[in-house]
Amino acid sequence: MTFTRYAIYFAPPAGVAWTEFATSWLGWDMAKGTQVAHPIMGGIDIATITEVPRKYGLHATLKPPFRLRDGLTFDALHQACIALAATRQPITLDGLEITRLGRFLALCPLGETxxxxxxxAACVRDLDRFRAPATQAELTRRRAAGLTPEQDANLTQWGYPHVLDAFRFHITLSGKLDKPTLRATQEALHTHLSPLLPQPFQITDLALMGEAEEGRFHLIHRYALSG
Incomplete structure (x- = not known):
């Protein structure tokens, strides 16, 4: 499969209840590369609610999507991911909770982050030599959203505004919603997803992702944190 961009994600572990539910909720299984049926919830239009985040799959971004720099290869990126993961230890947090971030919903970690x-930050810095510079069109699009000076400096240096000190780990569950839909969706997720969420919550590997030509992200490889 040919990929137009790569990214480093936290990809939730396969075969556990909360991952399976949330993958179905979004409607895209990035490990299998297949669409999956949404759960049925009366009065909740899940397909519309999840349309924006669906193509990215169930994930938290660690290094945002990037095009491979000219002259560098996928094999070199793969070897760099192996080396990076070998220097970092698994991470344990208290758990996950459903959180409102502005007008969208996400899973955010509990405990010391x-x-x-x-x-x-290590993913952003250590792998940045593989990132092709952002185009002027990309910079203009990002700046149109309104950035702080810190975010604009990140965009200039790292190609994305929400990294390093501006980073917040989150697993996106919806697009931007109006207030009634946001409230109803949060209540539905609290009923069906919250009881499944892990306590503690562990991160044991890094996931290298690829964006296929059809625009959806696929899991390429997991790298165990073994430092």
């Missing part, structure tokens, strides 16, 4: 933030 210093080690998690350091892992994300």
């Amino acid at each position: 210093q080690a998690l933030n350091a892992l994300a």
